[in-house]
Amino acid sequence: MIGALWNTLQTAPDQGGGDPLFVFGLNWGVVLIVAVKVLVAFGVLLVATALMIWFERKVISDMQSRVGPNRAGPWGLLQTLADGTKLIFKEDLLPDRADIFVFKLAPYLSVIPAVLIFAVVPVGGTITLGTHTFELQVSDPPMGILFVLAMSGIAVYGVMLAGWSSGSKYPLLGSVRASAQVISYEAALGMSVVTVVLVSRSLSTRAIVAAQSNGFWHWNLIRLGFFPFIFFMIAITAELTRPPFDLTEAEQELVGGFHTEYSSIRFGLFFLAEFMNTITMSAVVVTLFFGGPNGPIPHAIPGATIYMPIVYFILKTVAFCFIYVWFRAALPRLRYDQLMDLGWKRLIPLTLAWLLMVASVLTWRWWGLVMLPVVVVSAVLLFRANHLGSGRSEEDAIIPVVGRRVTGAPRLTPVDAPHGGDA
């Protein structure tokens, strides 16, 4: 069995030569196909987002023993449409102290990366139409998965600038939290993606999917030993600032977070971007760890090779959308220091350790397990260092601490305290 697992690591994957559509150069047919692909992907993504909002509200209502939206359309399906219409016709407010240009720009900076990520996700196999063969994927660049990382890094601009340009305190606090959080989790996210790239030997999303074909035991979820998937899920949830990591819009502390000052369709765009990101990131998880559109194809049914991959892809993606909603219903929000501890002290060392293990096993086969003691020893050292660091008071510090640490329960300072309670 172990030998079989080893063989799954050794499969020679498709090197991702790009979309076969461009093999014969550009002509009007090619341009038309690309335009249709872009339009269809955009339309489907918008409809899917509307459905996702309805889905999330319905599922969360069910988990909380409520009914949820049930007025507009059958089962409240058209509720999102009604909400969208309301948002468009609402009065558009511009705060007095806002930086007008950036304030208007920020919602678009949020939406555009969310749309663009979907462009590199392989949705199905290839189709031949006349003389043109093309992939069911808007674009298949050689650095596909890096494009996803780049866009998820860019997405922070929308939140950050929205908070800053509003010219008031709560949005600014929300956006500072958001940018720190996203930057912190990007490292862990990147390193768990690198493990996938190592076994797939390509950065192209289609090649990553092709490397996972021929049965579910070839999925990166199993080939990489489950942990990179768990790390990726945690990091991506934090990156999306979805619950339980939604400190950027913690209602109890920050009113609405970065979008407090927004109303009308500008607020609607933030809302749209958030749910669109949930869908696209579910699709990315499916691509990286669950074989994307791969699945058993019944050849008896005509045309099954074309639509069955799409069906598998949609089913897997919906499953992950459901998991995100489940997270939201089940998990309480983290405190900010817990969030940073999880990101820096646990997730980054763990992903680094797993990356070392995967790389050494790929290089030296079973001799690669000599990396295990190295990882264990460094983990023990790190744990010890953390433990020593957290228990240390200011008096016995070698260098004075940066900032101020609040240890233990907050103390009530008497009003006539000699040094004045400025803490």
Add this chain to the structure above:
Amino acid sequence: MLHTTLLLASTRPALPDILVFAASAAVILVGAVGVVTSRNPVHAALSLVMTLFGVAVLFIEQEADFLAAVQIIVYAGAIVVLFLFVIMFLGVDRSEDVEVEPLGGQRPLAYILLGITLAGILAMAATSHWVTGAHQVVGPIQGHITASSSSPSGEVAQLGKQLFTTYLFAFEATAALLVIAVVGAVVLARRPPVPQDSESERAEGKLSS
């Protein structure tokens, strides 16, 4: 794929190449001018992002996809975000007062240096290939590009191999430099050990009671 880049000097570029180049050049220039002219630091940082995106598009146009992705991830996604973070945190997001010069005579010096740089660029453009500044770009560069680099992931493999063999020392030196910078930042940012927070108060309370 590869030969289109290599033969760029000798053949006329195709129409899509020219369009992409013109569009991204316009984006780069508008962004660069914006960085210099905008009074508000946040607007300047945003213009910088615009320039970085334009350069990334140019990289893709030259089929250096990996470089383009790294450019966006590292520069636009991390470094400028940190700039903005600092600008927002320190509250320097107001228009700078440009009337007071902290450094005397810097403006004439800047004009002189600008003149020298411009003259250098023009001289190079006049005597060599105008895009890269190299005297010729036909043929492989120092034999590093092999047949395997024509496959998409070959580019990354080549880069990694070079980084960990030929340029290992530079790579390690950069890593050491970054660690030193981080330690230096922590040392510079630490507070002077003045008793001002709750822990020292608690110690005093213990003494007095």
